[in-house]
Amino acid sequence: MARIYNFSAGPSMLPEAVLVKAQQEMLDWRGSGMSVMEMSHRGKHFMAIAETMKNDLIELMAIPANYKVLFLQGGASAQFAMIPQNILNGKTTACYVNTGAWSTSAIKEAGKYCEVKTVASSEEGKFTGIPAFEKWRIDPAAAYLHYTSNETIHGVEFNQVPEAGGLPLVCDMSSNILSRSVDVGRYGIIYAGTQKNMGPSGVTVVIVREDLVGLAPKSVPSVFNYQQQANSDSMLNTPATYNWYLLGLVLQWLKAEGGVAAIEQRNIQKADKLYQAIDQSSLYSNPVDKDCRSRMNIPFVLADAALDKEFLKQAELNGLSTLAGHRSVGGMRASIYNAMPEAGVDALIEFMAEFERSH
Numbered sequence: 001m002a003r004i005y006n007f008s009a010g011p012s013m014l015p016e017a018v019l020v021k022a023q024q025e026m027l028d029w030r031g032s033g034m035s036v037m038e039m040s041h042r043g044k045h046f047m048a049i050a051e052t053m054k055n056d057l058i059e060l061m062a063i064p065a066n067y068k069v070l071f072l073q074g075g076a077s078a079q080f081a082m083i084p085q086n087i088l089n090g091k092t093t094a095c096y097v098n099t100g101a102w103s104t105s106a107i108k109e110a111g112k113y114c115e116v117k118t119v120a121s122s123e124e125g126k127f128t129g130i131p132a133f134e135k136w137r138i139d140p141a142a143a144y145l146h147y148t149s150n151e152t153i154h155g156v157e158f159n160q161v162p163e164a165g166g167l168p169l170v171c172d173m174s175s176n177i178l179s180r181s182v183d184v185g186r187y188g189i190i191y192a193g194t195q196k197n198m199g200p201s202g203v204t205v206v207i208v209r210e211d212l213v214g215l216a217p218k219s220v221p222s223v224f225n226y227q228q229q230a231n232s233d234s235m236l237n238t239p240a241t242y243n244w245y246l247l248g249l250v251l252q253w254l255k256a257e258g259g260v261a262a263i264e265q266r267n268i269q270k271a272d273k274l275y276q277a278i279d280q281s282s283l284y285s286n287p288v289d290k291d292c293r294s295r296m297n298i299p300f301v302l303a304d305a306a307l308d309k310e311f312l313k314q315a316e317l318n319g320l321s322t323l324a325g326h327r328s329v330g331g332m333r334a335s336i337y338n339a340m341p342e343a344g345v346d347a348l349i350e351f352m353a354e355f356e357r358s359h
């Protein structure tokens with residue numbers, strides 16, 4: 001068996017220990033005589049899996065007691081619509097910061113439910129920076145302020161929690177959740193799809209402050225209603241049981257690795273190395289402002305785009321997979337989430353240097 005280093009933006013690499021554990025438990029989960037996939041979601045075995053998973057997330061993120069933790073479906077994309085549906089609370093406007101492709105998608109979807117005020121945008125600079133906080137025009141009458149803490153496509157990450165001017169702060173953490181310490185208490189809502197740092201795709205984690213639960217109008221469908229999902233422990237409909245289980249295994253792995261603070265140090269080290277290699281070369285470059293370069297998704301371009309195809313082909317031959325940038329921006333992108341070992345980053349850096357020498 002030869003496992004590659006997979007630099008995909010998501011679904012992405014999982015810790016090998018998690019895959020091995022899932023393999024070991026596949027046919028008979030801990031003496032139950034069945035696979036987790038075959039269990040009733042109401043049965044005692046699965047209830048235990050669900051409870052441990054939720055408690056581990058609460059522990060890892062130090063989620064305060066006045067937050068509901070939901071495990072939903074529909075991805076972060078469903079949250080783009082669910083957030084305004086659940087927390088506009090009679091207001092007609094919401095504030096959004098536009099720092100890249102995913103903020104843009106969130107804005108577009110929210111526009112179906114309310115007037116979106118874009119308080120700041122880095123679109124003119126091709127999404128290579130974050131507009132200075134002082135220049136954000138937050139409307140105090142809006143229902144909330146939304147931002148994307150890590151732009152997966154453009155490789156732009158916030159290093160500070162923005163001031164929300166008294167509004168509930170809502171954050172799409174899909175591509176950097178659990179990669180760094182976060183003060184959950186600063187937020188109204190944090191949401192993230194699981195397929196980058198938490199497991200396979202199929203589950204969306206939504207962490208909602210209690211005062212924002214129960215505000216949805218009656219017309220909102222039950223499965224999209226935070227209150228109804230919270231009341232039924234996210235089991236209003238049959239949950240993605242196996243994906244919850246895998247999410248639980250990833251959380252246990254992260255705890256064994258020393259938790260979020262420990263993984264953050266490793267993420268800093270991995271990202272620093274790769275940016276240094278890019279900055280020191282004359283073939284590769286990264287366009288993002290240095291103070292907001294993502295630790296998770298590192299885009300780079302080759303000085304001669306004619307070499308792109310050869311670069312990707314040679315990389316694949318060296319076991320370095322899925323390095324093509326998003327089709328909307330081109331070039332390359334190395335996604336190095338929690339599960340990417342430092343050895344994978346080292347192998348990429350070595351390959352890049354060798355490719356530069358020979359081209």
Ligand code: PMP
Binds near residue numbers: 009076078174
């Ligand atoms: N937000 C961000 C920051 C993302 O990276 C993605 C997926 N790449 C999404 C939202 C959309 O997630 P999903 O496909 O789970 O709806």
